[in-house]
Amino acid sequence: MGILENLYKMTAIQDFINNPGYLLMLAIGSFLLYLGIRKQYEPLLLVPIAFGVILANLPGGGMGVVSADLINLDADGHHTKNLLEIAKDHGIMNFLYYSLIKTGFLPPIIFMGIGALTDFGPMLRNLRLAFFGAAAQLGIFIVLISAIALGFTAKEAASLGIIGGADGPTAIYTTIKLAPHLLGPIAIAAYSYMALVPVIIPLVVKYTCSKKELLINMKEMDKKYPSTLKIKNLRAVKIAFPIVLGIVVSIFVPSSVPLLGMLLFGNLVKEIGVNVARLTEAATGSILNTATIFLGLTVGATMTADVFLDFKTIMIVVGGFLAFAVSIFGGIVGVKITNLFVKKKINPLCGATGLSAVPMASRVANDIALKYDSSNHILQYCMSSNISGVIGSAVAAGVLISFLQ
Amino acid sequence: MNEMGIALELLGVGMVTVFVILSLVVILGDLIIRFVNRFMPEIEKAPVVKNTTSGSEINSKKMAAIVAAVSKITNGAGRVANIEKL
Numbered sequence: 001m002g003i004l005e006n007l008y009k010m011t012a013i014q015d016f017i018n019n020p021g022y023l024l025m026l027a028i029g030s031f032l033l034y035l036g037i038r039k040q041y042e043p044l045l046l047v048p049i050a051f052g053v054i055l056a057n058l059p060g061g062g063m064g065v066v067s068a069d070l071i072n073l074d075a076d077g078h079h080t081k082n083l084l085e086i087a088k089d090h091g092i093m094n095f096l097y098y099s100l101i102k103t104g105f106l107p108p109i110i111f112m113g114i115g116a117l118t119d120f121g122p123m124l125r126n127l128r129l130a131f132f133g134a135a136a137q138l139g140i141f142i143v144l145i146s147a148i149a150l151g152f153t154a155k156e157a158a159s160l161g162i163i164g165g166a167d168g169p170t171a172i173y174t175t176i177k178l179a180p181h182l183l184g185p186i187a188i189a190a191y192s193y194m195a196l197v198p199v200i201i202p203l204v205v206k207y208t209c210s211k212k213e214l215l216i217n218m219k220e221m222d223k224k225y226p227s228t229l230k231i232k233n234l235r236a237v238k239i240a241f242p243i244v245l246g247i248v249v250s251i252f253v254p255s256s257v258p259l260l261g262m263l264l265f266g267n268l269v270k271e272i273g274v275n276v277a278r279l280t281e282a283a284t285g286s287i288l289n290t291a292t293i294f295l296g297l298t299v300g301a302t303m304t305a306d307v308f309l310d311f312k313t314i315m316i317v318v319g320g321f322l323a324f325a326v327s328i329f330g331g332i333v334g335v336k337i338t339n340l341f342v343k344k345k346i347n348p349l350c351g352a353t354g355l356s357a358v359p360m361a362s363r364v365a366n367d368i369a370l371k372y373d374s375s376n377h378i379l380q381y382c383m384s385s386n387i388s389g390v391i392g393s394a395v396a397a398g399v400l401i402s403f404l405q
Numbered sequence: 406m407n408e409m410g411i412a413l414e415l416l417g418v419g420m421v422t423v424f425v426i427l428s429l430v431v432i433l434g435d436l437i438i439r440f441v442n443r444f445m446p447e448i449e450k451a452p453v454v455k456n457t458t459s460g461s462e463i464n465s466k467k468m469a470a471i472v473a474a475v476s477k478i479t480n481g482a483g484r485v486a487n488i489e490k491l
Contacts, residue, residue, distance in 0.1 A: 124438065127431045134420070134427040141416040145409070154408045158415070231438050232446040235481055240437045248429055253422060273480035388427055395426045399419045403411070 015059030021305030022057045028308070029053035029300070032188070041195030045168065045296050049188060052300020053308075055093070062091035064304040068180065071098060097298040102180065106295045107173035108262040111394075113288030114169070115266025116280050118358070118390070120241055121234060122383035129350050129381055133388030135334025136354025137396045139164030139327030143319050144400075150315060155179045158400040160316055163190045164323025165393025166197070166355035172299065173259055174397045177405055184303035185313040189320035197357045200321070201364045204328040209348045213336075214372045216347040218381045225344040238271040249395070256398025260391065327355040331385065353382040356389045447481075 008014070016022055032050030036043040056064035071086060071094075073079040080098075087095035100106050123130055140161040147157035155178040162174040163186060171190040175183045193200065205214070231237055242264035250257045269279045331354030335346050349365035362382035369376045468488070475483045 123430075124434050127434045130427055130431050130434070131424070134423040137420065137423045141412075141419050144415060145412040148408050148412045154411050157408075157412065229435065229438055230442075232442045235447070236441045236445045237434075237437050240441065241434060244433050244437060245430060248433060249426055252426060252429070271480075273482065274478070388430060391430060392423045392427055395423050396419055399422050400415065403415055403418070 012059040012061075019059070019305060021309050022059055025057035025303065025305045025308060026054055028303075029057065035192070035195070039195075042168075042191045044292055045191050046195070048293055048296025049191065049300040052093075052297040053184075053303045054300075055297070056301040056304050063093040063301055065094055065097045065298065065302040066090050068102075093298065093301045096294055097301065100294050101172075101176060101183070101298050104173060104176050104258065106291050107169040107176070108258045109287060109291045110169045110295065111259050112262040112266035113283050113291070114390075115242075115263035115268075116270040116283040116288075118263070118267055118270075118387060119383075120238060120267060120387060122380045123387045124231065124234070124237055124241065126381055126384040129346070129384035130388035131338075132331045132334045132351040132354040132385040133390075133392040134354070135351060136327045136331030136385070136389055137165060137392045138330030138333075139323040139325065139355070140393070140396050140400075142326045143323040146322070147315070147319055152312070152315070153179075155404050156182055156312070158404055159186055160319045161323055162186075162393070162397055162400065163193065163316075163320040164327040164355065165389075165396060166190075166194055166324060166327065166357040166361070167390060167393045168194060169295075170259060170356075170393050170397045172295070174400055177401050181307065182312065182316065183299060184308055185316045186320075187299040188303070189316050193320050193324045194357045194360070197324075197360045198364045200324050201328055201352050201361060202368060204325050204332070205349065205352055205368060208329060208332050211372065213339075213348050214369065215376070216345045217373060217376045218347055218350070218378050219376070221344050221346075235271070235273075239268065242268045242271070245391075249391075253395050253398040253402070255402040256394050259394040259397065263390065263394065324355065328352045331355065331389075347376070347378055347381070349378060350381050350385050353386040354389045354392070356386070356393050358386050358390060359383065361389075362386045 029050050032046055032053060035041040036046035036050055055061060068077065070090065071080050073081060081089065083095055083099050086098050142161075143164055144154075144157045144161035147160045148154060152160060159171075159175040159179040159182055162171045165171065168187070168190050172183065172187050175186045179186075246257075246261055246264040249260055266283050269276045269283060331351035332348045333351070334354065335348040335351035339345050339348075347369060349369055353361040353365045355361060362379055365382045366377065366379040369378045468485075471488065472485050475485050
């Protein structure tokens with residue numbers, strides 16, 4: 001009988017009975033896995049995040065990320081346990097979280113990889129469309145105000161609002177800096193809504209754009225009003241651009257440098273080409289993939305039952321959707337206002353892609369344009385505002401961090 | 406209410422900053438293009454292709470694909486000088 005009792009104590013059955021929230025979290029983790037595997041919603045990130053949720057909610061496994069209160073050695077958090085102590089007291093997942101995530105290390109590393117995968121060419125060819133990457137950051141700040149009205153603190157509201165930037169690493173980086181206790185739900189909301197861009201953009205466009213506006217043919221506009229500035233050496237422009245932009249932006253918004261600087265470095269090595277091909281390969285291959293695995297697992301592991309099953313999580317899910325929708329609306333309104341003053345009209349879909357979510361947002365916008373006019377290929381135009389949206393959201397994050405941290 | 410004041414301030418400062426930075430992106434991009442066009446315009450070089458194979462074993466479509474692949478991989482720096490069948 002004693003042996004059976006010991007065997008029972010060894011299992012996690014009693015923990016599940018004492019706290020059924022674990023079972024609910026396992027169900028949520030499994031549902032996220034289903035979305036990632038079956039529905040292919042951002043599988044590269046959703047699968048590690050979902051599995052991290054499952055690992056964190058296996059009682060006795062010691063894989064859940066613990067509150068910073070258990071890591072801090074004093075009340076103000078200036079003195080913390082060292083990494084060896086964290087690993088010994090709280091397990092490897094906490095070691096990974098506090099060394100790679102809490103330090104803000106992984107999001108800029110991922111941004112480096114994204115930079116090395118990004119082509120600024122479409123933006124440089126259609127520079128005037130880059131403005132709409134700014135208009136489409138409206139959702140960040142509108143949701144920030146709404147969240148404060150609903151009782152969130154300014155730091156929490158900013159972390160919620162940044163979901164509207166539609167940029168996973170930016171959302172995670174901002175949340176780490178401002179409201180790390182909300183990291184799990186915010187990362188989930190950001191990546192889930194990025195996966196739902198093919199649903200959200202058509203929805204917002206349906207209620208805000210007329211058929212006449214969606215029929216604006218960008219190539220015909222280009223023929224009618226040709227650009228006076230042709231690029232004679234695109235490679236040289238592409239190499240100079242990240243260097244000059246990085247320096248200038250760092251002067252105005254220094255807090256955006258960890259994200260933007262790494263993005264531009266990644267892009268520079270890509271544009272240099274064969275001479276540094278090994279660096280590009282590493283940035284887009286082994287480093288990006290390793291960073292993605294650790295980011296996903298550790299972010300998922302922050303979602304333990306006691307943290308995730310909270311009213312704020314529901315608010316984050318709702319707020320995240322609003323942030324996305326308002327950002328798309330902001331971009332569209334930006335185009336509509338511009339069209340009032342220019343002869344060379346712009347298809348409002350080029351504004352809708354001003355939020356990041358590269359390149360999915362552009363593909364979705366292109367599909368919508370083709371539905372109305374099968375000759376209206378606007379992908380390269382949408383990519384302009386789409387790429388500038390990445391810069392815009394990183395800058396917005398920098399502003400939020402420098403104001404609120 | 407104090408937090409709401411901060412939020413409204415952030416709305417103003419944030420949107421203005423994002424617009425200013427993306428305006429800079431546009432201006433800098435424009436300036437860089439003008440500078441490069443003036444001082445470093447690309448010299449168009451026709452690819453020198455010497456086909457050592459006898460007859461027309463490599464047709465024009467294959468040739469175009471090879472030239473495009475080399476140009477893409479080398480970012481326009483490489484040229485196809487010779488194509489040989491092994």
